[in-house]
Amino acid sequence: MSLLIGASTIGLILALLALGVYLSFRIFNFPDITVDGSLTFGASVTAILLVRHVPPVLATLAGFGAGFLAGALTGILHTKFKIHGLLSGILVMTALYSVNLHVMGKSNLPLLNEKTLATAAEHLAMRLRGGEQDVGILGWSVGLRDLSMLLGAVGLVGAVGGILYAFFCTDLGTAMRATGDNPQMIRALGVSVDFILILGLALSNGLVALAGSLLAQYQGFADVQMGIGMVVWGLASVIIGEALVGTQRFGFLITGAVMGSVLFRLLVAIALRWGLNPNDLKLITAVFVFVALVAPNLVRRLRSPVPKPNPA
Amino acid sequence: MLDLDQILKTFNPGTPNEVRALRGVSLRLERGSFLIIIGTNGSGKSTLLNAVAGTFLVDTGRITLAGQDITRWSEHQRARLVGRVFQNPFSGTAPTMSIAENLAMAALRGRPRGFGWALNARLKGEIRDRIRTLNMGLEDRVDNAIGSLSGGQRQALTLLMATWLKPELLLLDEHTAALDPKSADQVIRLTHEIIQKDRLTTLMVTHSMQQAVNLGDRIVMMHRGQVLHDLQGAERARVRPEDLLARFDQVRRREQLDPAVAELLQRSYV
Numbered sequence: 001m002s003l004l005i006g007a008s009t010i011g012l013i014l015a016l017l018a019l020g021v022y023l024s025f026r027i028f029n030f031p032d033i034t035v036d037g038s039l040t041f042g043a044s045v046t047a048i049l050l051v052r053h054v055p056p057v058l059a060t061l062a063g064f065g066a067g068f069l070a071g072a073l074t075g076i077l078h079t080k081f082k083i084h085g086l087l088s089g090i091l092v093m094t095a096l097y098s099v100n101l102h103v104m105g106k107s108n109l110p111l112l113n114e115k116t117l118a119t120a121a122e123h124l125a126m127r128l129r130g131g132e133q134d135v136g137i138l139g140w141s142v143g144l145r146d147l148s149m150l151l152g153a154v155g156l157v158g159a160v161g162g163i164l165y166a167f168f169c170t171d172l173g174t175a176m177r178a179t180g181d182n183p184q185m186i187r188a189l190g191v192s193v194d195f196i197l198i199l200g201l202a203l204s205n206g207l208v209a210l211a212g213s214l215l216a217q218y219q220g221f222a223d224v225q226m227g228i229g230m231v232v233w234g235l236a237s238v239i240i241g242e243a244l245v246g247t248q249r250f251g252f253l254i255t256g257a258v259m260g261s262v263l264f265r266l267l268v269a270i271a272l273r274w275g276l277n278p279n280d281l282k283l284i285t286a287v288f289v290f291v292a293l294v295a296p297n298l299v300r301r302l303r304s305p306v307p308k309p310n311p312a
Numbered sequence: 313m314l315d316l317d318q319i320l321k322t323f324n325p326g327t328p329n330e331v332r333a334l335r336g337v338s339l340r341l342e343r344g345s346f347l348i349i350i351g352t353n354g355s356g357k358s359t360l361l362n363a364v365a366g367t368f369l370v371d372t373g374r375i376t377l378a379g380q381d382i383t384r385w386s387e388h389q390r391a392r393l394v395g396r397v398f399q400n401p402f403s404g405t406a407p408t409m410s411i412a413e414n415l416a417m418a419a420l421r422g423r424p425r426g427f428g429w430a431l432n433a434r435l436k437g438e439i440r441d442r443i444r445t446l447n448m449g450l451e452d453r454v455d456n457a458i459g460s461l462s463g464g465q466r467q468a469l470t471l472l473m474a475t476w477l478k479p480e481l482l483l484l485d486e487h488t489a490a491l492d493p494k495s496a497d498q499v500i501r502l503t504h505e506i507i508q509k510d511r512l513t514t515l516m517v518t519h520s521m522q523q524a525v526n527l528g529d530r531i532v533m534m535h536r537g538q539v540l541h542d543l544q545g546a547e548r549a550r551v552r553p554e555d556l557l558a559r560f561d562q563v564r565r566r567e568q569l570d571p572a573v574a575e576l577l578q579r580s581y582v
């Protein structure tokens with residue numbers, strides 16, 4: 001049970017990553033690799049601030065801001081310097097690796113004795129429950145710590161998802177969705193496509209960095225390697241989410257990305273429990289995304305027979 | 313109103329693919345005038361409209377619109393003054409977004425966009441009212457994705473979007489060419505109504521001599537990146553589709569003659 005709760009919590013935290021990837025890959029159709037660096041960037045900035053005893057809320061917001069800047073930089077490289085989108089992301093991601101090492105001063109920064117959002121959630125739950133350590137749910141005994149984290153994650157992700165949804169309903173957010181849909185049209189309506197792309201990538205990487213920041217606080221350390229392969233992870237969640245909700249409405253897709261992230265994390269936890277070698281995880285994730293990207297086309301091609309040449 | 317002064321545009325200069333698409337075009341348009349542009353394929357009609365809309369910056373020359381020198385303005389800056397309908401019905405609307413959302417974006421053409429709700433009850437009501445004037449029965453479907461509509465319906469909506477805020481200049485580039493005859497008629501009638509009602513200054517490209525003669529108050533014929541004929545006033549009033557076709561024939565004959573003459577000259581001099 002605590003395995004499932006832990007997996008769900010991480011799934012929820014990484015749902016913010018999935019939302020960021022949804023924004024860049026699906027709204028803009030922009031393959032943004034910055035994610036691998038900005039996730040760690042959010043974690044490292046938050047971690048070093050927590051070590052310096054900055055209040056957790058501020059440290060977390062700073063993590064978001066760090067990712068926001070990283071994403072904006074990728075957007076600027078792409079739009080103002082005309083560098084290929086993929087390469088822009090790779091450049092920023094690569095640079096961030098060194099930046100993260102500098103920020104943390106070493107490759108791994110533990111947060112065991114620091115006040116974090118995680119300890120804050122735990123304290124709050126403790127106070128509400130009057131000091132009990134375990135809670136009974138459906139006959140299971142669940143650690144209060146685990147439960148408070150899960151509920152905290154639910155609240156946070158719910159709030160961020162809600163804000164993102166609301167943003168997409170504003171004039172600016174609507175223009176952002178249209179930019180991905182038809183840049184020619186939105187430009188003819190007076191919107192700078194460059195500006196919207198920079199803003200969108202900033203927002204996307206801000207969300208990703210927020211995921212990194214929360215993940216570091218949840219697991220109690222930031223590590224310079226923690227972002228590796230996270231793009232694919234987020235993409236897998238988005239794809240699962242799309243399959244789950246089966247529509248193009250963005251409200252559903254936001255919910256879907258969150259559900260996809262949690263489901264994916266649960267599947268991974270179960271697979272690991274059944275003896276999957278953790279070293280194979282990234283390989284399997286990559287293969288999964290490959291299949292998910294290719295399968296729809298393949299199915300379509302198999303269904304519609306190849307047109308025969310006209311008998312003259 | 314619109315003043316084009318010696319516009320030059322060469323694509324891919326200095327390469328084997330060099331195209332001198334505009335070779336010194338000068339045009340002056342009064343406020344409220346409706347100019348039809350005709351010309352052979354590749355004569356530079358679309359390039360001229362793109363130059364005005366700011367799709368690219370011209371090599372030399374000056375563009376003045378509504379008293380402002382917009383020569384160096386980017387496309388999205390010019391959108392404040394210019395409304396536009398493209399030839400391709402897919403170009404003017406965001407397909408996965410609803411009719412209402414598309415029109416709500418058009419209602420802010422060229423204005424700053426912030427954190428206000430894109431759609432509210434009042435705006436949605438206004439959108440329904442304006443769509444009702446199209447007589448296409450779309451007013452009950454404003455929440456449907458635009459991608460599910462026919463080309464004619466999309467072009468009609470794009471026209472509505474381009475003129476929701478009265479533009480200083482309306483650009484129409486063969487906006488009915490991709491439609492079936494019936495939808496094309498419908499969209500042309502709508503175009504006529506809107507331009508009349510709002511007295512819009514308009515540049516319209518068409519391949520239909522019938523449209524050229526029936527609409528507008530001035531006809532310009534382009535050829536090889538230049539203005540070949542400019543029919544105004546009494547001359548314009550007299551012109552019939554056959555006359556325009558005759559001018560096309562003239563161009564074609566001269567075109568055929570030129571290479572032959574060149575060859576003749578070459579043979580006798582080399």
Ligand SMILES: Nc1ncnc2c1ncn2[C@@H]1O[C@H](COP(=O)(O)OP(=O)(O)OP(=O)(O)O)[C@@H](O)[C@H]1O
Binds near residue numbers: 324
């Ligand atoms: N972006 C571009 N890059 C290179 N060449 C271009 C570009 N746009 C137009 N051209 C070339 O400029 C010339 C004029 O093209 P334009 O599209 O303006 O013609 P048009 O008069 O609109 O023709 P049509 O009647 O076929 O629409 C053509 O030779 C075309 O190939």
Ligand SMILES: [Mg+2]
Binds near residue numbers: 357358
């Ligand atoms: Mg053209």
